[in-house]
Amino acid sequence: MSTIDLSKRRIGVNFSEQQAEVLVWAPQASGLSLLIAQDPDQPLPLTQQEHGYWYLETDQLKPGDAYQLLIHQQQGERLKRPDPASLSQHEGVHGASTAYDLSAFQWTDATWKGIPLEAYILYELHVGTFSAAGDFAGLEHQLDHLVSLGITAIELMPVAQFPGNRNWGYDGVYPFAVQSSYGGPQGLQHLVGCCHAKGLAVVLDVVYNHMGPEGNYFDDFGPYFTEKYHTPWGNAINFDDEWSDGVRHYFIENVLMWFRDFHIDALRMDAVHAIKDFGSLHILEEIKSYTRKLSVKTGRQHYLIVESDLNDPKYIDPEHHYGYGMDAQWIDEFHHALRVTAGQEPTGYYSDFNGLAHLEKSFHDAYVYDGIYSPHRKKTFGRPATENPGKQFVVFSQNHDQVGNRMLGERSANLLDFSMLKVLAGAVLCSPYLPMLFMGEEWAESNPFLYFVSHGDESLVTAVREGRKAEFASFHASGAAPDPQSEETFMRSKLQWELLKKGDHACLFSFYQSLIAIRKKSAAIYELNRKHLKTETVPDARCLMLHRWHEEQHILCFLNFSDDEQQMRMPSEKPYWKKLMDSNAPEWGGNKASPQSLEAGNLLQVPASSFLLYTSKHV
Template sequence: MSENRWKLGLGAELLDNDKAYFKVWAPKAGKVALRLFSPGSERSIDLAAGEDGYFTTEVEKVSAGDSYLYLLDGHTERPDPVSRFQPQGVHGPSMIVDPRQFPWQDQGWQGIPLEAYVIYELHVGVFSDDGTFTAAIPHLDYLKDLGVTAVEIMPVAQFPGNRNWGYDGVYPFAPQSSYGGPEGLRELVDACHGKGLAVILDVVYNHFGPEGNYLNDYGYYFTDRYRTPWGDAINFDGPHSDQVREYFIANALYWIHEYHFDALRLDAIDRIYDLGATHFLRALADEVHRHGQQLGRRIYLIAESDLNDVRLINPPETGGYGVDAQWNDNFHHALHALLTGEKEGYYQDFGRFDHLVKAFTEGYVYSGEYSRYRKKRHGNSAKNCPTVQFVAFSQNHDQVGNRLHGDRLAAKLPLQKLLLAAGTVLLSPYLPLLFMGEEYGEKAPFNYFVSYGDSFLIEAVRKGRKEEFAAFAWAEEALDPQDPDTFMQSKLDLKVRQGGEHAALFACYKKLLSLRREVPALGCVERREMTVIPFEEKQVLALTRRVGNSSALCAWNYSDTPQDVAVELDNGKWQKLFDSAATQWGGAGEMAYSTLTATEGRVRIALTPWSFTVYLREE
């Protein structure tokens, strides 16, 4: 399939000879008219009613940049649910966009293998001073030099105002106007591909934001049979759900075809409810992968899930949905609780050393065990799932931003523990994800921020945040999400990486990512090629990994005392590649030997408190 021939089939589609085709699903309306605004003129055109609640028309003398609204039943004016651009915000008219005019320079780009993904999650608004798509482009060389291979962009679907995490989007096809709209987003994706970087877009298919959400005026997008924390769930399995499913599958294909995204991150799929014979996620994965094959590009779906259910990532032939990978919150929780000692909220289920051991050996920590936080048994076993199906991290937007003060690990942990967190994630057998700024220990918080225009919603958000924090027994007042200063405090300052402990941490991240890239055994994401060796009493975890002639040993000490352990290894000399206790990383000094010689299949390793070492076997 040629990308130039692909048609969205919904919304406003420019045709040849200055014509445009309009199609909208509006089964709740008896009639629909198009109000079209061109420079110096305004027209009203009735749409023809078709099957299944769709209305269509073809109009002459239409150009990119013209704007329009739909008039429902002669009295209700609304923007297009499939609007490609909302330059005047969520309440304004939709603008016609011609995706054919962008001068793409990424011809021949086929993406990168999933196992090569090193993901950097960023929020467009706070990543740069200007907070736009194009303002992020000058920083791509920085990410490339760091060792990142995939840039993950938090949601960009048009949301109310200029400040938002993006999960309040109400126009899934319209890139946020304050970020630079469609043109700016295409420029960013094209620039990433020019640097050899894959690009992931975070999409939200479980709810819509409250302000500017006019979908109920059109059709049966929502159901009251299920509830989400954000209101009515999306109608994926009830009456009229075929058209709703088509809407969201079209959205996924739209980002792949018209914006050349390499992967989509699916937000909170545990809030996507579908009891039909073919789950929406299965249908979505089938279509995305089919189009990827037709385009000759590697296209992936990566889900966020709280279910610990391998059906999500199992292949369709075994009854799974065929999603390529998922975020592994269990890995994060196990590591975070071990390093911080926190036991509030969901962290009450974690904190033991064996939790992290299980995260390394199986992926899920809870695979049917009783969860005190949930007050029930939770999860199933992922021990047979390939490690490439899991994304590991020590921080992300949720785990930082949903804290009372939006505090990062760098705000509370000493350098040695930050290094240990980095080593745990980057040397794990999973796909690593970095949250913007963690690589140099950014101290600025990542606060929760909004810019609603509705005073009722503003108060509702303030109240909701307080209720969320109750589970963590955080009694202090959180910053006001509506206050512009709450947003400004979250801006990154990439320059701080150049001095002090920031520079040491940043150099460590670069070194570890280079080792992962250059040493085959450290970049391998095959479970069968690794052995996890726990030392429970000493809180030491050793991991051996082997790819062909490349054999590596990683050892982490998660205790506050020096440790010495005996590890079974292949005979030969093992050269130390990295030691986080070295003074060049800000450590107190190395205890681990520079060379290990295994003559009887065993060596002893010395580790300073809260440190890790890496060895490579010499052939």
């Protein structure tokens, strides 16, 4: 039986003192053999162990060798398949696996202990479209840009091996294998080392709620899926049905590998509401338990950040409060309220949001729907998260989903004017939560971020195309949805780095730089105390004042989303207020600067579509 070993990966192929150890979970096989490409006519049989595991120790398999597994099925059929725990798939999702020695990489980040979660300023990116090269090496060349911007943590969209060379990453079918076109496992290890050398933490997006359709051979090995529950992608991954122990161990091993062998600092776990587990110990809680033990062993703090659509704080509540112990979660509702306030048409799931009132609520409560009736869902929805600290929530004005799931993939820069982009930046970066930017946001990237794939199965390509057409059928007046399979769709989604030096693009980048720098040195902003927060609004206008404080320092963040100048009164908590940031000042592309200082009780004229930041004397 497989037992979790904190010190090393056990599942799949691993190397120790010139020996390869092979451990495969295939409970429904009658036999299992290893086929090495150099000698395919000499299969090496694995020995059956308890609970569906098969084991082999051999000196014939070396790092870099291509190999497959020969499954002897109960019906007598024999199937050649890649290793479900493969670390490298140079030949794609249907080809042979490539043996890789995780321990061979020479790390140079021994002094790196990570950064506190509350210090995370996140930057989500897609490796394939972030640079011209579209790989880890291309990303490394742009790290200095992120450092100069003030980012403290990059968040990589999924890098698990997917079909072809173009994909968002959520169609991965080898959770342990690093996408070969990005640079494979060694490329990722090198990238992480470079990030740590520059003071950047690395967050990796992982998918534990489904497997992609193409190259998915898991059913040939065992009951990785269960018919008890269904998800938008088909049968759910088997976390609580018969034989679920082997599946649970598989994913726990995956989590530990990223932290231990790739030195990843945090995992962002995709759509955990689609993980179906009604056992006595939820898989997320068990993952947290092993993560905590690994952190004690390594001396590095590892974080688990989830995406959840349930507005249920049990995911982020500690285990002793009957929660799953996740460290943080994305808050889509902050995004939705912010976008409607900025002028987004309230259709679809945006129809639940009324703009400023809901944005004000999200600043206070994180969740907007926390036990109130949702017209869009047609039910009462959510629970309050009043006791969860601000560092447990990640907020943003755009991300890969909110951009890429639009039919034409328009970014904020295509939908809003330049002045409003600065207001959105102020709302996110002055919030009492962890801020996240989406790649290119900081210079108003104008290229879209579209949905793209490169499947080899034509029937699957047709299904994806038809699915996208059906999803956007009501948008026919806006033209046809871009072809997801087309390489042109992918190329149109690449960032235009040359924009950084041009006009408003350069101005916005400097604006983000300055605002992030202010956030880092202003305790009233970087101390994420949700209790030290007040808000005021202008009745019947889209204008809000966010008042935050820490000890003697207070900050006032004025956000005017309207097309008209609005009037607000300076609060009386401090006698004197000094301006820190003014989006309408000429230096930031505006036309008139607001007063440099004001006294308590003074009236402030907040310009249309503008963001203002004032502080008390104590900075």
